[in-house]
Amino acid sequence: MQLTRRQTMALGTAAVAAAALPLPAFAEENGWEKVLAEFTGGADVAEGGVDIGAPEIAENGNTVPVEVAAEGAAAIILVSTGNPRPEVATFKFGKFAAGSSASTRIRLAKTQELIAVAKMADGSFAKGSRTVKVTIGGCGG
Amino acid sequence: MAKIKPRVKVPRKAKAGDTITIKTLISHPMETGLRKDKKTGDLIPRKIINKFNASFEGEEIISVDLDPAISANPYFQFEMKVPGEGTIRFEWTDDDGSVYDIEKKIKAA
Numbered sequence: 001m002q003l004t005r006r007q008t009m010a011l012g013t014a015a016v017a018a019a020a021l022p023l024p025a026f027a028e029e030n031g032w033e034k035v036l037a038e039f040t041g042g043a044d045v046a047e048g049g050v051d052i053g054a055p056e057i058a059e060n061g062n063t064v065p066v067e068v069a070a071e072g073a074a075a076i077i078l079v080s081t082g083n084p085r086p087e088v089a090t091f092k093f094g095k096f097a098a099g100s101s102a103s104t105r106i107r108l109a110k111t112q113e114l115i116a117v118a119k120m121a122d123g124s125f126a127k128g129s130r131t132v133k134v135t136i137g138g139c140g141g
Numbered sequence: 142m143a144k145i146k147p148r149v150k151v152p153r154k155a156k157a158g159d160t161i162t163i164k165t166l167i168s169h170p171m172e173t174g175l176r177k178d179k180k181t182g183d184l185i186p187r188k189i190i191n192k193f194n195a196s197f198e199g200e201e202i203i204s205v206d207l208d209p210a211i212s213a214n215p216y217f218q219f220e221m222k223v224p225g226e227g228t229i230r231f232e233w234t235d236d237d238g239s240v241y242d243i244e245k246k247i248k249a250a
Binding site for chain 1: 173196211
């Protein structure tokens, strides 16, 4: 069987995630890999260099405080691997931004891994991830 | 629906070269479009703020593309390097095309 580049990358991340946490990994696919691939345009993504600040356990998935930070980033995309839709937010830093970091509050449907990919000023990409446990999911109804 | 009211917290004074923290909040339900009306079972149509940006004298500080995963009453905190006196303009764009804005002046310390 021939593996495409994307499949290979997906396998890699899945293996990392599966090793890191004993979840039923990616039982529900929400298409986050595609969103990241669109953001990077298929370029190589270096591991590390992007920090996601979030509580280890979020009691209320309706409003989870999250911070993304990547030194020297021009833009950072944040995606969710366990929400019905993968996109969370894309931050772009302009001329007067001091440091490339921003905080917001997000909805998480269930315990999952968050992934942030930063586009650096020189055009390279870096990635960071963080697992957040959610007690009560935030997608209502 | 509750009135949509933007609020921002910016230091009134700052020296050129200072780094300041800016906090913004806007009251908005951020309806995801995935929720169902409990009585009728119909989907409640999506209505979110899909774009936020802050600029200083027309030059961008930060812009954010928001998706439905952003909580109701979107909150943002970020840092800015102050080049001098001037006005910061904050804009939120709604799915229905409305733009909510607010301006804050920074004076030299």
